[in-house]
Amino acid sequence: MRKKISILRLTVLGFSWTFLAFPSGLSAQEFANVNPAAAALILEGDAFxxxxxxxxxxxxYRQVIEQYPDYANGYRVLGLFVNYYYQNQPQQALEYYTKFRDLCQAQNLDCVDYGASLMQRVQ
Known part of the structure; x- marks a missing residue:
């Protein structure tokens, strides 16, 4: 069974906030590998x-994975960014998606299947 994760972006007074809707059984804390400092950097990157x-x-986004190499969501975000803005470099996106999936698995997070589906998109 494939789980779906949806993203809702809300802009209020010039500030962009991203909300993730998680499938049942998967909390935001588990998915994002809670790290408020890393999450704040991602929001800053999103604003830029x-x-x-x-x-x-x-x-x-690169600063996030350098400072917080165990923050799985940082690799997902950078993979999505690279895949969208540098479409001629699918191998780089695949590396970030693979790291995302591997961290999800190593940290026993329920996002391994999502990571695998991201990997399939660029193979």
Missing amino acids: KDDGSIKEAEAI
Whole structure:
């Protein structure tokens, strides 16, 4: 059975907030491998991306995985970013998706299947 994760983006007073709707049995805490500092950096990167500052967004997303190498969600976000903005580099996106899946598995998070589905998209 494939689980679906949906994303809802809400912009209020110029601030962009991203909400993830998680499948039953999968809490936000489990999926995101709770790290408020890393999550805040991702939101900062999202704000740059939404503003069209792609290089700045990429630098922040890369900072997340450098500072927090065990933060699974950082690899998912960077993989999605690379896959969208650098479509001619699917191998790089695949590396980030693989790391995301592997961290989910190593940390016993319920996002292994989601990671595998991301990997299939770029293979």
